Amino acid sequence: MPPDGLFDDSADDTRVAIMEATYEALVEYGYADLTIQRIADEFDKSKSLLYHHHDGKDDLLVDFLGVVLDYFEEGVALREEARADERLRSFLGAFATEDAGPSEELAGIVVELRAQAVHDDDYAAHFTRSNEFFRDHIADIVTDGIETGIFREVDPDRTASFLLTLANGAMTDDVTTDCPDATRGAREELDAYVENRLLRPEKR
Amino acid sequence: MPPDGLFDDSADDTRVAIMEATYEALVEYGYADLTIQRIADEFDKSKSLLYHHHDGKDDLLVDFLGVVLDYFEEGVALREEARADERLRSFLGAFATEDAGPSEELAGIVVELRAQAVHDDDYAAHFTRSNEFFRDHIADIVTDGIETGIFREVDPDRTASFLLTLANGAMTDDVTTDCPDATRGAREELDAYVENRLLRPEKR
Numbered sequence: 484m485p486p487d488g489l490f491d492d493s494a495d496d497t498r499v500a501i502m503e504a505t506y507e508a509l510v511e512y513g514y515a516d517l518t519i520q521r522i523a524d525e526f527d528k529s530k531s532l533l534y535h536h537h538d539g540k541d542d543l544l545v546d547f548l549g550v551v552l553d554y555f556e557e558g559v560a561l562r563e564e565a566r567a568d569e570r571l572r573s574f575l576g577a578f579a580t581e582d583a584g585p586s587e588e589l590a591g592i593v594v595e596l597r598a599q600a601v602h603d604d605d606y607a608a609h610f611t612r613s614n615e616f617f618r619d620h621i622a623d624i625v626t627d628g629i630e631t632g633i634f635r636e637v638d639p640d641r642t643a644s645f646l647l648t649l650a651n652g653a654m655t656d657d658v659t660t661d662c663p664d665a666t667r668g669a670r671e672e673l674d675a676y677v678e679n680r681l682l683r684p685e686k687r
Numbered sequence: 688m689p690p691d692g693l694f695d696d697s698a699d700d701t702r703v704a705i706m707e708a709t710y711e712a713l714v715e716y717g718y719a720d721l722t723i724q725r726i727a728d729e730f731d732k733s734k735s736l737l738y739h740h741h742d743g744k745d746d747l748l749v750d751f752l753g754v755v756l757d758y759f760e761e762g763v764a765l766r767e768e769a770r771a772d773e774r775l776r777s778f779l780g781a782f783a784t785e786d787a788g789p790s791e792e793l794a795g796i797v798v799e800l801r802a803q804a805v806h807d808d809d810y811a812a813h814f815t816r817s818n819e820f821f822r823d824h825i826a827d828i829v830t831d832g833i834e835t836g837i838f839r840e841v842d843p844d845r846t847a848s849f850l851l852t853l854a855n856g857a858m859t860d861d862v863t864t865d866c867p868d869a870t871r872g873a874r875e876e877l878d879a880y881v882e883n884r885l886l887r888p889e890k891r
Contacts, residue, residue, distance in 0.1 A: 512806070513803075513805060513806035513807075514719065514802070515718065515719055515803065515806070516806075591805040591806075594801075594802050594805055595802045595805050595806075597798075597802070597859065597863050598718070598798050598799045598801070598802035598863070599717075599719065600862075600863035600864070601717060601795040601798055601799050601862050601863060602716070602717035602719070602720075602795075602799075603717075606863075607863060607864060607865060610863050610864045611864040611865050611866060614860065614864045614866055614869065615866065618866075618869060638872075638875075638876075640868075640869075640872055641872040641873070641875055641876045641879075642876060643872075644866075644868075644869040644870070644872035644873040644876065645853075645872065645873045645876035645877065645880075647860075647869070647873075648853055648856040648857050648860055648869075648873045649849075649852055649853050649856055650856070651856045651859060651860060652852040652853055652854070652855045652856020652857070652859065653852050653856070655801065655855060655856065655859055656818065656851075656852055656855060658804075658805050659801050659802070659804035659805060659810075659811060659814050660804070660811060660814050660815040660818045661811060661815045662815060662818055662819065662822075662848075664844075664848075665818065665822060665844075665848040665851070665852075666848070668842075668844055668845040668847075668848035668849070669845075669848040669849045669851075669852045671845055672842075672845045672846060672848065672849035673849065675845075675884075676849075676880065676884065679883075679884060680879075680880065680883060680884060
């Protein structure tokens with residue numbers, strides 16, 4: 484089942500139903516074995532609505548990807564009252580998946596759709612935009628941490644690029660390998676990085 | 688074209704030719720649009736050999752993936768005479784792609800095949816094994832660095848998990864987004880991490 488709120492923002496019931504059907508079909512079959520027919524099988528309304536709205540599987544999926552990435556972007560908790568290090572840990576924690584929960588389903592979908600960007604510029608444009616959004620968001624938190632005297636004078640953009648690469652890598656490893664100890668280890672070392680590299684010693 | 692040495696180790700000419708044809712078809716069409724017929728179109732020998740050796744597209748691709756991961760594993764330069772920090776930088780540098788070179792083609796193939804692990808246990812088993820191999824390799828370098836007094840007393844497994852997640856994330860970002868500044872930034876911060884977190888101050 485899709486996480487709460489993933490498709491609720493759309494005012495158009497048909498579009499919500501199409502997105503939900505696409506989600507369920509992706510979870511069940513994966514990108515490679517997905518067909519418009521399999522999405523239609525998950526769709527309660529008239530099939531002609533599905534074909535009317537979209538011009539083939541990739542047209543539908545690129546639209547779906549936009550909705551998913553918007554959801555991730557909207558989910559970025561501002562929590563501007565919290566300390567920069569707490570905001571950073573909370574943000575990076577959102578990239579961790581819970582086993583067999585909606586977040587693991589969604590992470591699997593994102594990893595499969597991201598791989599399409601190797602050969603398809605429309606997917607690449609979405610992931611480039613999304614990476615830029617998250618990188619700017621992390622850099623803002625780091626800048627805030629420096630300005631409020633919590634963090635050392637690191638380079639916010641460079642730090643943000645490093646942390647986003649790590650977060651994307653962790654999400655990918657989570658859903659493509661079975662190494663729970665390694666996942667935990669990487670997360671502990673990320674905490675140590677924030678503490679040792681970013682936090683000023685007197686703020687730890 | 689495949690990187691030099693990718694398929695040379697096999698004693699069986701037919702298998703080499705199948706692997707080369709699979710590589711070319713993957714680069715041209717990507718996993719999603721790959722068919723056995725498209726691999727056969729890149730194959731100079733009798734098509735029946737192709738069908739004789741493999742039981743469908745995923746059977747062939749899982750075999751291909753094993754060869755590619757073996758190639759990466761064999762490419763791990765031991766260079767045991769070098770200092771641990773140099774060995775670590777050299778190893779992590781191998782995950783960086785050169786634009787439009789064979790390494791970018793190969794990284795794109797790996798990212799596409801890795802995504803299949805979300806829904807296919809055979810792919811997941813390969814990537815789990817491969818992550819374990821590289822993690823052990825990085826942990827050995829870190830242990831060596833600690834024993835020779837170059838590195839601080841960090842946890843080798845935890846550090847290795849963190850660095851491998853970062854390396855896999857960097858490879859994925861490289862071939863699915865167009866953010867060269869971010870790639871460079873992440874790499875610079877990785878160097879800073881090795882210097883500040885791992886190296887002992889007197890060894891910098």
